[in-house]
Amino acid sequence: SQQGEEDPQALSIQEGENATMNCSYKTSINNLQWYRQNSGRGLVHLILIRSNEREKHSGRLRVTLDTSKKSSSLLITASRAADTASYFCATGGGNKLTFGTGTQLKVEL
Amino acid sequence: NAGVMQNPRHLVRRRGQEARLRCSPMKGHSHVYWYRQLPEEGLKFMVYLQKENIIDESGMPKERFSAEFPKEGPSILRIQQVVRGDSAAYFCASSPPGTSGIYEQYFGPGTRLTVT
Numbered sequence: 257s258q259q260g261e262e263d264p265q266a267l268s269i270q271e272g273e274n275a276t277m278n279c280s281y282k283t284s285i286n287n288l289q290w291y292r293q294n295s296g297r298g299l300v301h302l303i304l305i306r307s308n309e310r311e312k313h314s315g316r317l318r319v320t321l322d323t324s325k326k327s328s329s330l331l332i333t334a335s336r337a338a339d340t341a342s343y344f345c346a347t348g349g350g351n352k353l354t355f356g357t358g359t360q361l362k363v364e365l
Numbered sequence: 366n367a368g369v370m371q372n373p374r375h376l377v378r379r380r381g382q383e384a385r386l387r388c389s390p391m392k393g394h395s396h397v398y399w400y401r402q403l404p405e406e407g408l409k410f411m412v413y414l415q416k417e418n419i420i421d422e423s424g425m426p427k428e429r430f431s432a433e434f435p436k437e438g439p440s441i442l443r444i445q446q447v448v449r450g451d452s453a454a455y456f457c458a459s460s461p462p463g464t465s466g467i468y469e470q471y472f473g474p475g476t477r478l479t480v481t
Contacts, residue, residue, distance in 0.1 A: 296477075298456055298472040299458075304468075351413040352398060352410040352413055353398075353400075353408075353458075355407035355409070
């Protein structure tokens with residue numbers, strides 16, 4: 257079974273709006289990562305947040321982590337059409353990553 | 366610096382044939398991981414290898430699947446006697462050597478296997 261579950265499964269917004277995706281996981285973690293996957297492509301690493309961090313920023317991305325609730329959120333501000341992709345959270349470290357089921361984001365002009 | 370390379374990008378096999386998927390990690394990376402992605406699903410871990418060693422194969426099906434990462438050359442994921450259920454995208458990832466256990470993985474573009 258998947259360690260992470262993203263919510264929502266799909267999200268459609270207008271360009272310029274913010275997009276928020278959530279991820280819940282089950283076991284304790286060392287870190288949590290977010291990846292993006294464009295249709296038919298491989299995954300691109302976006303951001304890694306460690307278990308002792310609560311918030312991290314990278315450009316238009318903001319990630320939060322709440323270990324007490326076993327959840328994380330990814331916020332994309334001022335979205336662009338090029339942000340259209342699937343977004344996955346992944347937990348683990350060491351020798352393997354366990355991915356969630358993903359959120360399909362569509363940003364419309 | 367070239368990224369993770371996988372070939373072929375697309376592979377079509379008939380049921381019962383063998384499929385060989387290749388992965389060259391990023392320069393300087395000694396850890397290779399294979400994942401499988403079924404349509405509309407997330408990636409699922411299959412196997413983790415270092416040079417000449419299989420470290421964790423807990424995600425590999427017990428039969429027909431094997432992986433290697435020789436001292437020289439790419440990592441190979443081999444699927445014998447393919448069945449339609451093997452149709453999926455297979456992704457390879459690599460990471461640099463390290464002991465902290467906290468690092469990102471760099472993914473290749475994937476090989477899309479179709480079994481007819």
